Amino acid sequence: MINDIRVHGVCPVVETPFTATGEIDVASFERLIDRLLDAGIRTVMYPGFASEYYKLTDEERDLLTGVLVQRMHRVDGTVVVISVPDHATRVAVARARRAVELGADMVNILPPHQHGPSSTAVQTHVHDVLEAIAPVPAIVQYAPAQTGTALTAAIIAQMAVDSPNLVQVKVESTPPGQLISALRKEAPELSAVVGYAGVQLIDALRRGAVGVQPGSSFTEIYLEIWSLWEQGDRDTAIDLHTRLLPYISYWMQSVELIIAAEKRISFLRGLTDTDVCRAPARALDDEELAMIDRFISGFSDLLV
Template structure:
C-alpha cells in the first residue's frame, strides 16, 4: 500500500482519447497507458483537468476507471484517480468506490461551483480525507476554479491528515509553497501547471511534478538529472522546454488540444479529437508541434 511519501516524481495526468466521432477510444487508451508505463514515470493520474473530466458521462467514467486500474496493475507505478464532484456526499461515495476498485491514491479537486464558503470547502476536503486511507492529493488550482485557499488553511489539512498530499498550481506557486511548507514542513507537495515551475518547486521542497502526458519522457529526464544532482543539465533541458509550454499554457483548452495532437502525431492514439467546447489549432500550431517533436526526438 502506498503512503503519502511514496507520491513523488513525475506523475502525469492521463489524456483521454476519443474517436473521430467523439466517443471514448478504449483501444487507444490502453495503448497510451502501455506507452506511459514504459517512460519511467512514478505515477499516473486519471480524471484531472487534462483528462477532460467535465466532458464525460458517468458510464464512460466508470469504464475508463476500470480500464485504467486493470491495465496498469503490476506496472510498478502508482495509479491515482481524481475526485471532482461538487457534492460532498457524492465525492465521499466516489472516493470510497475508487479505493475499493483498487486505486493507489486519489486526487481531490475542492468544490467551487456557486462559490461555497471556506467552512463548506474545509468540510468537503475533510470528509473525503476521512472516507479513505490511501493518499489523497488535495488540488489547489485557483486559476481554473476561481477558488483561493490560503497557506494557513492548507496547513490545517496537513496537520490533521498525514495521508494528504498537496498539488499546488497557483501561478506562480513557489512563494505560496514556501509559505505552506513553513507551516507544514512534513507535507508532500507536487506541482502541475505543465511543469513550468518544476525545478523551482523542487528547490523549494516539492516532491514532484504533474504535467500532461504527451511528452512524459522529457519530464522524466529532467527529474532524473535533478535527482543525480546534475542541476545545470536539468536547468538546461528545462530551459529548452520552457518556451513551448509557456505558450501552450496560456489557456487550459489550448494545451489539452496540443497534448492530444502530440500523442496523435507520435502514433500513440488514433485521433487528436477533443470534446467540445475546445480549442482549434492553427497551421502555425501544427508546424510548432512538428518542430517540438523533432527537437526532443519524440
C-alpha cells in the first residue's frame, strides 16, 4: 500500500558545499541543513541540478544522502526526497533502491535525456524505477528546458495508472501552468510541485500547485510567500514574489549561473564556508557579484 507522504509547501533542493580545494564539505552541509530546519523547512530534495549532482561520485552522493536523512529525521514530520537522475535504467534502478536503503521517504525520478531517447524508452525507464522501489512514493521531474524530454499530462497519468507509487510531478516546463492544470484533470489526478526557482510560482499556485522546489540559499523568502498565500493575503504574496522575480529570472538563464549565485549567497550568509563550485563552473563577473550584494541588502528583512 502506498503511504500518504507527499511534498507540500517549500521543498528546497539542497546544494553541495565544497571546500576551497573542491572536496565535499560535510560540516557546511550539516550546518546548511540545520539552518533550513531552523527556518521552518520540513521537506528537502537531494541531489538535484542545484546540488551539482553531475559533478559528484556515487560515494559522495551516498555519504551526503546519509547525512541528510539522518540530520532531517531528527525532527518529526520531515520528508527527504532523494533524486535519481541517472541516465541508464540499470543504474537508475540500483541508485533508487540504494536511496530507499539510506532512508529516503520519497524518490524523485529525472527521466533519461542524453541523446534523445524515444518516448517509449523514457516511459519504460520511469516504470522500471517505480517498480523497483514500490510501494515507496515517487515524483517524476519534468524539466524539458534542461533535458529536452517531451511528456504530456496523459502520458504521465498513464505512468501513474501502471505504477500507483507515482504520486506527484515536479513541473519545470516554461511556462508550467498548463501542465499543472492538465494533471489535475487526469485520472488519477496528480498533484504538482513547481520548480525552476519558482519563477512562475504565482501562476502555479493559482492552478493548484501544492509545493515549490527552489534552491537552498534563501528559502526564507519562499516560505514567506507560501505563508502569505495560504493565509489568504495574496496581494502581499504577489508583491513579495514581484520583488524576487528580477533576480531569479536573471539567474535562471542557465543552471550553472543560478548554482553560482546561490552558492555565493549561502557563503555570504554564513550558511557554508565557501562559494566553490566544481569545475567546469560559471564564473560570476563584478556586476553579477554586485547584484547579489543588492539582493541580500534588499531582502535583509527576511534573510536574517
